[in-house]
Amino acid sequence: MSNLEVGIVGLPNVGKSTLFNAITKAGAEAANYPFCTIEPNVGVVDVPDPRLQKLEEMYKTKRTVPASVRFVDIAGLVKGAAQGEGLGNKFLAHIRQVDAVAQVVRCFEDSNITHVEGGLDPLRDIEIINTELCLADLETVERRAERVQKLAKSGDKTARMEQELLGRLAEVLGEALPARRVEMSDIEADLIKDLNLLTLKPILYIANVGEDEVADGHDNPYVQKVAQYAAEEKAEVIVISAKVESEIAELDAEDAKEFLAELGLEESGLDKLIKASFKLLGLITFLTAGVQEVRAWTIRQGTKAPQAGGKIHSDIERGFIRAEIVAYDALMEAGSHAAAREKGQVRLEGKEYVMQDGDVTYFRFNV
Numbered sequence: 585m586s587n588l589e590v591g592i593v594g595l596p597n598v599g600k601s602t603l604f605n606a607i608t609k610a611g612a613e614a615a616n617y618p619f620c621t622i623e624p625n626v627g628v629v630d631v632p633d634p635r636l637q638k639l640e641e642m643y644k645t646k647r648t649v650p651a652s653v654r655f656v657d658i659a660g661l662v663k664g665a666a667q668g669e670g671l672g673n674k675f676l677a678h679i680r681q682v683d684a685v686a687q688v689v690r691c692f693e694d695s696n697i698t699h700v701e702g703g704l705d706p707l708r709d710i711e712i713i714n715t716e717l718c719l720a721d722l723e724t725v726e727r728r729a730e731r732v733q734k735l736a737k738s739g740d741k742t743a744r745m746e747q748e749l750l751g752r753l754a755e756v757l758g759e760a761l762p763a764r765r766v767e768m769s770d771i772e773a774d775l776i777k778d779l780n781l782l783t784l785k786p787i788l789y790i791a792n793v794g795e796d797e798v799a800d801g802h803d804n805p806y807v808q809k810v811a812q813y814a815a816e817e818k819a820e821v822i823v824i825s826a827k828v829e830s831e832i833a834e835l836d837a838e839d840a841k842e843f844l845a846e847l848g849l850e851e852s853g854l855d856k857l858i859k860a861s862f863k864l865l866g867l868i869t870f871l872t873a874g875v876q877e878v879r880a881w882t883i884r885q886g887t888k889a890p891q892a893g894g895k896i897h898s899d900i901e902r903g904f905i906r907a908e909i910v911a912y913d914a915l916m917e918a919g920s921h922a923a924a925r926e927k928g929q930v931r932l933e934g935k936e937y938v939m940q941d942g943d944v945t946y947f948r949f950n951v
Contacts, residue, residue: 588882589654590861591682592790595709598690599792599826604657606829607854625657631862631869631880632855635912635942639871639878642920651869651880653858656682676720676782684786684864686857687713688826691806692794706806707813710789715760717782722757724779725750746775757783764817786864789814789821790857798825799848820860824853868941871912872896873921889937893947903951907933912942 594600608627630650640648658679679685689706729750735743749772756766762783791807801807801823811821832840832852844852866885870892881895894901910921910930918924
């Protein structure tokens with residue numbers, strides 16, 4: 585896994601490109617008409633991590649490399665995308681490639697910005713997108729079911745298990761409900777992993793509110809409806825004002841901090857979005873530190889030490905001997921690596937060690 589990749593989706597004119605510009609300062613064109621975004625724009629954003637600065641000071645390091653997230657701005661979707669309407673097929677192909685989906689839902693009134701469906705109705709907007717994704721998945725599931733049928737008839741146990749699962753999926757998708765809602769065992773999930781179903785991808789809803797509502801957005805009745813809908817999918821909702829984010833993007837760090845404080849906010853919507861994306865995908869960060877470089881590395885929760893080393897270089901995984909590890913908090917408390925070692929806080933861990941968030945790590949290997 586290199587960069588974490590989050591696809592930003594939504595109907596045309598919900599504030600998607602405005603938010604994307606703010607996120608990446610990439611200057612993706614944002615205009616008041618559908619299909620303004622055709623090829624997906626990609627922006628890479630650093631993950632905010634105050635631990636890096638502390639390590640930089642401790643090791644007097646020459647450079648610092650934070651973890652990063654890739655945000656992909658995917659073309660606005662319309663009804664009929666699954667049948668190839670608008671930019672349908674292209675849109676669906678772009679979504680297939682991302683790790684998670686962040687769906688922007690418009691929760692603000694503004695007579696100057698036309699809504700592609702007429703009036704404001706966030707639940708209708710969510711359902712239009714989800715229906716298109718479900719239809720595309722249904723087609724994929726039905727194609728697979730035809731292939732599995734022959735094998736299942738011949739008495740192949742695995743094929744019969746898969747056939748039964750595909751039947752359950754088809755039923756749910758046929759009701760325009762996402763595949764996420766189907767309970768399945770790990771073995772079943774493995775059987776259909778290669779289908780790469782769009783509605784199995786983890787999802788976040790971004791409720792885009794007006795700039796005057798950003799501090800108490802959860803009081804907005806539209807946001808409450810989105811939150812209720814998301815809860816049924818065990819999904820999270822983040823309240824953001826794309827307009828405020830685009831203003832923050834123009835400021836330097838100090839001014840941005842002041843601006844957020846004036847709005848009664850502790851962190852920007854972008855920081856909230858990055859944290860939620862990490863949580864959604866079960867990601868953690870381990871750290872390497874030295875005079876040359878301090879760096880954050882992104883891994884999935886549950887990754888063992890050799891595989892974490894493989895993130896840095898395949899040789900480390902191949903020739904793994906031991907990982908020398910000190911927890912970030914213990915290191916800070918000790919004041920230096922040498923002091924942490926004296927206190928017995930530096931541990932040697934073997935091949936079965938499961939990495940923890942904030943492990944400051946040095947790998948011993950021999951190839």
